[in-house]
Every structure is written in structure tokens, then in C-alpha cells.
Amino acid sequence: MSILLNRRTRVLVQGITGKIGQAQTRWMKEYGTNIVAGVTPGRGGVSVEGVPVFDSVRAAVTATGAEASVFFVPARAVKDTLFETLEAGIRLVVVVTEHVPVHDTMEMRAEAKKSGAMLLGPTTPGILTVGEAKMGIIPGNLFPPAGGSVGVVSRSGTLAYEVGGILAKAGTVPNTVVGMGADPVVLTDLADILRLFAADPETAFVTIVGEVGGVQEEMAAEYIAREFPKPVIAYIAGRNTPEGKRMGHAGAIVQRGMGSVAGKVAALERAGAHIAHTPAEVGELARRLACSSGSSR
Amino acid sequence: MRLHEHEAATFFQQAGVPVPPFAVVRSPDEARAALDRVGLPAVLKSQVLVGSRGKHGGILSAGSSDEVCQQASSLLGSQVRGFAVQSVMIVRKVDIARELYAGITVDAMAGAITVILGSVGGIDVETIARERPETLFRRTIRPPAQLRGHEARALAAEAGFSGDLMVRIAEVLMALYRVFCTSDALIAEVNPLAVTPDQALWALDAVMEVDDAALFRHPEMPKDALERIEHPLERAAKRIGVSYVDLDGDIAILSSGAGLGMATMDVVGQRLRPANFLETGGGITEELMYRTTAHVLRKPGLRGLLINLYGGINPIHEGAKGIVRALKERPVAFPVVAKALGNRQEETWATLREAGVIIVTDITTEAAVDALDRALQDRQGRTAGGGA
Numbered sequence: 001m002s003i004l005l006n007r008r009t010r011v012l013v014q015g016i017t018g019k020i021g022q023a024q025t026r027w028m029k030e031y032g033t034n035i036v037a038g039v040t041p042g043r044g045g046v047s048v049e050g051v052p053v054f055d056s057v058r059a060a061v062t063a064t065g066a067e068a069s070v071f072f073v074p075a076r077a078v079k080d081t082l083f084e085t086l087e088a089g090i091r092l093v094v095v096v097t098e099h100v101p102v103h104d105t106m107e108m109r110a111e112a113k114k115s116g117a118m119l120l121g122p123t124t125p126g127i128l129t130v131g132e133a134k135m136g137i138i139p140g141n142l143f144p145p146a147g148g149s150v151g152v153v154s155r156s157g158t159l160a161y162e163v164g165g166i167l168a169k170a171g172t173v174p175n176t177v178v179g180m181g182a183d184p185v186v187l188t189d190l191a192d193i194l195r196l197f198a199a200d201p202e203t204a205f206v207t208i209v210g211e212v213g214g215v216q217e218e219m220a221a222e223y224i225a226r227e228f229p230k231p232v233i234a235y236i237a238g239r240n241t242p243e244g245k246r247m248g249h250a251g252a253i254v255q256r257g258m259g260s261v262a263g264k265v266a267a268l269e270r271a272g273a274h275i276a277h278t279p280a281e282v283g284e285l286a287r288r289l290a291c292s293s294g295s296s297r
Numbered sequence: 298m299r300l301h302e303h304e305a306a307t308f309f310q311q312a313g314v315p316v317p318p319f320a321v322v323r324s325p326d327e328a329r330a331a332l333d334r335v336g337l338p339a340v341l342k343s344q345v346l347v348g349s350r351g352k353h354g355g356i357l358s359a360g361s362s363d364e365v366c367q368q369a370s371s372l373l374g375s376q377v378r379g380f381a382v383q384s385v386m387i388v389r390k391v392d393i394a395r396e397l398y399a400g401i402t403v404d405a406m407a408g409a410i411t412v413i414l415g416s417v418g419g420i421d422v423e424t425i426a427r428e429r430p431e432t433l434f435r436r437t438i439r440p441p442a443q444l445r446g447h448e449a450r451a452l453a454a455e456a457g458f459s460g461d462l463m464v465r466i467a468e469v470l471m472a473l474y475r476v477f478c479t480s481d482a483l484i485a486e487v488n489p490l491a492v493t494p495d496q497a498l499w500a501l502d503a504v505m506e507v508d509d510a511a512l513f514r515h516p517e518m519p520k521d522a523l524e525r526i527e528h529p530l531e532r533a534a535k536r537i538g539v540s541y542v543d544l545d546g547d548i549a550i551l552s553s554g555a556g557l558g559m560a561t562m563d564v565v566g567q568r569l570r571p572a573n574f575l576e577t578g579g580g581i582t583e584e585l586m587y588r589t590t591a592h593v594l595r596k597p598g599l600r601g602l603l604i605n606l607y608g609g610i611n612p613i614h615e616g617a618k619g620i621v622r623a624l625k626e627r628p629v630a631f632p633v634v635a636k637a638l639g640n641r642q643e644e645t646w647a648t649l650r651e652a653g654v655i656i657v658t659d660i661t662t663e664a665a666v667d668a669l670d671r672a673l674q675d676r677q678g679r680t681a682g683g684g685a
Contacts, residue, residue: 101511107440137609139639156556165660237559240566280661
């Protein structure tokens with residue numbers, strides 16, 4: 001089982017005719033994703049990797065019944081594109097694009113809450129449902145052919161790959177790996193993604209991959225303490241990050257005493273999470289948890 | 298991009314925030330001439346992108362034209378907290394009866410904009426929040442919603458103001474809010490917002506940082522964003538298009554994501570000392586990796602290089618060619634270890650192996666650090682053995 005995405009989900013690729021959109025469409029199709037349409041305004045009528053391209057989201061939805069969309073559009077076009085996508089009725093959107101202006105993200109976030117859509121990003125690697133489908137850029141070859149029962153949700157992209165791969169190697173295979181986006185303001189909160197794993201009967205436990213900066217982990221810790229019914233493993237990257245330094249994307253910065261690794265770890269520990277101090281430790285904790293709870297894989 | 302005070306003050310003034318008469322000068326003569334516009338007494342403020350200028354001798358006041366000239370020549374060319382003073386802002390001095398705080402910022406927790414009015418100002422807002430939180434009053438605004446006049450007035454009333462002063466404080470908040478939104482700012486702050494004995498309001502400082510990701514739609518903003526990065530290696534990296542943070546160790550790190558880069562630092566830091574943080578983001582090409590590799594190798598005194606890459610959006614097989622080209626041009630005497638996984642990993646390994654890079658195929662960053670540690674110890678052992 002999985003959350004959000006399975007092999008039947010009809011997926012639309014926006015920005016499909018760009019270099020990255022095209023390459024990633026090929027990887028997504030090879031992994032088994034049911035890609036039904038692409039959209040690039042002005043390029044309607046062509047075909048990319050065997051996928052028909054439309055000028056507008058509405059035309060793509062009408063012709064193919066697309067129900068989820070992944071964005072490889074330029075940062076400056078993301079907000080406008082998102083409004084078009086929501087208006088066409090799509091309720092699951094993955095914004096892979098980096099460097100989206102934060103004022104745009106704030107506006108999109110308010111719209112997301114209003115529409116009830118699930119929006120991931122910006123700066124997210126997307127979703128990978130092991131053995132079934134992927135929306136975004138998570139490499140499929142890090143995972144075995146069939147999914148297990150561990151949910152993974154990560155702020156960072158590359159670290160999601162590493163921890164997902166470590167879990168698989170430990171024999172505790174992920175079912176769905178979700179990147180929530182690495183920007184300081186994201187479209188959906190960590191706690192909202194945890195809710196989906198809580199409701200999924202096949203998810204035995206969840207691994208959170210966090211990082212220094214922002215307050216997502218702290219907010220999620222409150223939710224976990226209050227009502228999350230499953231065990232949680234957490235790794236928070238950035239112990240050796242000097243204060244006030246921006247580490248790559250804007251999310252990773254400790255400022256005003258908020259967002260430190262120590263603060264996040266303390267909040268999650270209080271909420272009952274098992275804390276890994278390195279990525280490799282996630283594998284050890286997962287193995288132990290799988291044995292003690294009697295759940296296999 | 299952080300703006301200089303005079304740049305922020307100009308934007309604030311255009312939006313309707315009351316700013317006392319000011320001028321920006323680069324020489325003592327210009328300073329004397331500027332007094333026609335500014336008037337006396339005046340305050341001279343070093344234009345450097347760092348806080349606490351007053352405490353570190355970067356702000357002086359002057360009562361006469363000669364004094365202005367002297368103070369300007371002592372500030373220009375000096376250093377304030379390590380930053381060179383290239384220009385000075387001369388502002389008309391005003392009498393202060395009371396200091397307030399006004400700021401607009403992005404609140405990551407709410408994913409929205411926060412408007413803050415403080416009935417106490419003049420010290421930094423973190424200190425106020427810690428020591429006198431009851432003096433800070435906030436409103437959260439979720440764009441596309443705007444700050445409305447009645448909301449701003451309610452905030453000023455909550456902070457204890459009434460009558461005409463309440464209305465004018467609200468107008469300052471509205472003006473700041475407008476400039477915050479139209480400039481794609483991350484922060485727009487006036488501290489202190491001064492009340493004079495005759496109840497006039499003046500912004501006596503101006504802080505603004507603009508979202509780098511939005512600079513493409515702001516032709517009115519300064520064009521030297523890169524020049525404002527103080528550290529030369531960090532500035533050079535930004536020019537290549539990657540993020541670099543200089544650290545004090547001797548193991549260079551090259552990673553393809555911020556989270557992965559930080560995790561690599563965590564693991565390296567358990568046994569060895571990272572020389573830098575570097576992440577490429579999702580834009581790897583052969584050329585970018587060539588320039589990036591050459592860049593991290595510029596730092597003197599390195600003992601090892603750890604490369605940690607994932608091929609998700611990045612064509613790491615192309616990047617590998619760039620790494621090899623850099624290593625051929627500038628051969629290193631220390632071990633280079635690479636863990637590179639994901640799309641087209643086998644091609645990547647073959648390319649790197651040919652250049653003598655130690656390849657780790659295990660998924661854990663620990664395994665890569667183990668390999669580097671072993672290579673360093675072997676080397677030490679060989680050196681010791683050779684000397685015996």
C-alpha cells in the first residue's frame with residue numbers, strides 16, 4: 001500500500017518539453033508511472049516520450065482524465081501554472097522547481113488550503129511509491145522491486161534518497177517516500193503528510209528526515225505527541241552547521257534561536273520519536289523496530 | 298540580498314514612511330556639501346551590511362560643518378566589525394521622546410506574513426522578544442490578503458496609542474507593508490521608529506532584505522548582489538552557481554544537495570574536520586562540476602576530498618567528466634573518495650575510477666567516510682614506514 005500515488009494514478013507532466021521535463025518523463029515512465037499527458041503552452045500537438053502534449057491543463061484533463069501533476073516549469077511561472085492546475089480540478093501537485101519566490105509560495109499556500117488540494121514543494125524531489133510509480137526526480141534504482149511498510153517523509157531531496165536506500169538495505173523497505181520541499185515556507189506541512197501515513201493501514205512506522213532551520217519538525221512533534229498512532233524514527237541533519245550560515249537552500253539556516261538541531265531533536269524525543277544521530281543509524285533503529293513490533297519488511 | 302540602510306531608506310520613503318532628510322557620501326567634501334540638504338545637527342552612519350554599528354564605532358554625531366567633515370574622514374576607509382566603510386549616510390538628527398519597533402517579516406511557522414509593532418524599540422527585536430515579549434503586538438496576514446487600515450489601527454491601539462498618533466503609526470505600518478510586498482522582501486524593519494517631543498514620527502533606521510529568488514522581477518534593486526557576499530571563496534562559488542560555506546577543517550566536501558551536504562558534514566565531523574560545505578543544487582553539468590571541483594581544491598592545506606552525489610535530477614555521469622578534468626589539470630596528493638548513486642551510476646563510477654578516485658558503492662555516507670579514513674591511515678602508515 002502507499003499514500004498519494006499508485007500505478008493507476010493518471011499523471012500529467014507540466015514543462016514536459018524542457019530538457020529536464022523530457023528526461024524525467026522518461027525515468028518516470030520507465031519506473032511504471034502512468035503518465036497520460038504533458039502540458040507546455042504553445043507546444044500543444046507534439047508528443048514527448050510517447051506522451052501527448054497539450055497547450056493547457058484543462059485540455060489535458062478533458063482529453064486524458066489526468067488527476068495529478070508534476071511541475072518542471074521555471075520558477076517565475078510556478079505560481080501562475082499552479083492556479084491554472086487547481087482551476088482545472090487537479091488535486092495532487094508536485095512542484096519540483098527550486099528558487100520559487102517566497103511571496104509566491106505564501107500565496108499558493110493560502111490557495112492550497114482553500115482548495116483542499118495536496119501540494120508538495122517547492123524544491124521537492126516528489127513522491128516515489130516503491131515498485132509502482134513516481135512523480136518527480138527520486139531515482140528508482142535505489143529501491144527494491146516491491147514496497148514494504150515504512151513511510152518516509154523528508155524535507156531534503158538527496159537525503160531522502162540516502163535514508164530511503166538505507167531503510168531498504170536494512171530490510172525495512174519503504175512504501176512511499178515523500179519529499180515535502182526544502183524551502184522555509186512550503187505548501188503542505190509535515191504534520192499533514194504524517195496524517196496520510198496514520199490513515200494508511202499498511203504503514204507500520206514512519207521515518208522523518210529533517211534538517212536544521214524552519215519549524216516543520218517542531219510543529220510535527222506537537223501533532224505526533226497529540227495523536228500520531230505509529231512509531232516514528234527521526235534523523236535531523238545539520239549538527240555541525242554554524243549558526244547564521246545559509247546551507248544551500250534558504251530553509252537550512254538557524255536564526256533567532258529557532259530551528260536548531262538540538263531543539264528539533266528535543267521536541268521529537270519528547271513526542272516519543274526514536275532519534276537517529278546519523279543516516280546509517282536510521283537503518284539500525286528500523287530493524288530493531290521491525291523486530292519488536294513483529295512487522296516484517 | 299541585504300540592502301544598505303540608505304537603499305532601504307529610499308524605498309521606505311518612496312512608500313510613505315517618514316525618513317529625516319539624508320544624503321549618502323563617499324568623501325569628506327561630499328559630506329560638507331550634503332549639509333545643505335540634511336541640516337545640522339547630523340548623524341553619520343557607516344554603510345556596512347552588519348548590525349550593531351553603533352556599539353562598534355560605526356555611528357557618530359556632529360554639530361558643525363567642520364565636525365561633519367572630520368567624522369566623515371575618520372569613518373570612510375575604516376573598518377566596522379571587519380567590513381570596509383565605503384560610504385556614509387548623513388542624516389538630520391532628531392530629538393527622541395520615545396522609541397518604537399515596526400517590522401514586517403515572513404513567518405515560516407504560519408507560512409504567512411507577520412506584522413509586528415513594538416511599544417519599545419531601539420534594541421534588537423530578538424532581545425525585546427526575550428526580555429519584554431509583552432511589548433510586542435502582531436498580526437498574521439495570508440497573501441493574497443492585504444493588511445487593512447483598520448487592522449493596522451487596531452494593532453497601534455493594542456500597543457497603547459490613541460488619537461492622531463495611533464493613526465500615523467498605522468500609516469507607517471501600511472507603508473512598510475506595501476514596500477515589503479512590492480519588493481518581495483523577506484524583512485522590512487524600522488528600529489527605532491522615533492516619536493519626537495512634538496509627536497512627530499521618524500524612521501531612524503531602515504533594514505530590508507530582498508528574496509534572491511525574486512530579483513528577476515525587480516529591476517529597481519541594486520545589481521551587485523554577488524559583490525555583497527563578504528567571503529571571497531563563498532562569493533566565487535555563488536558566481537559558479539553553487540553554495541559554499543568555508544569551515545576550518547581539512548576535508549573538502551562536494552555534495553549534490555543541501556540536506557545531503559549537511560548529513561555529510563555530520564558524519565565527517567565525527568572523526569575528521571570538514572573544510573567546507575558545498576552543494577550544487579539541481580543544476581549539475583560537466584562544466585559546473587569542473588569549476589566546482591577546481592573551486593573546492595583552491596583551499597590550502599587539504600588532506601582529502603569526499604564527493605557525495607545522487608543522480609535524481611542531476612546527470613551525475615556528465616558531472617563525473619568535469620570532476621575528472623579538474624583533477625587532471627590539478628593533480629592532488631591526497632585521497633579522493635566518491636559515493637555517487639542513482640540514475641546512470643555505473644557510467645559515473647567508470648569515469649571517476651579511471652582518474653584514480655576511490656569509489657564507494659554502499660548507500661551510507663558512513664561507508665564513504667570509512668573509505669576516506671582508511672586511505673588517510675594507509676598513507677600515514679606508508680609515510681611512517683618509508684621514513685623508518
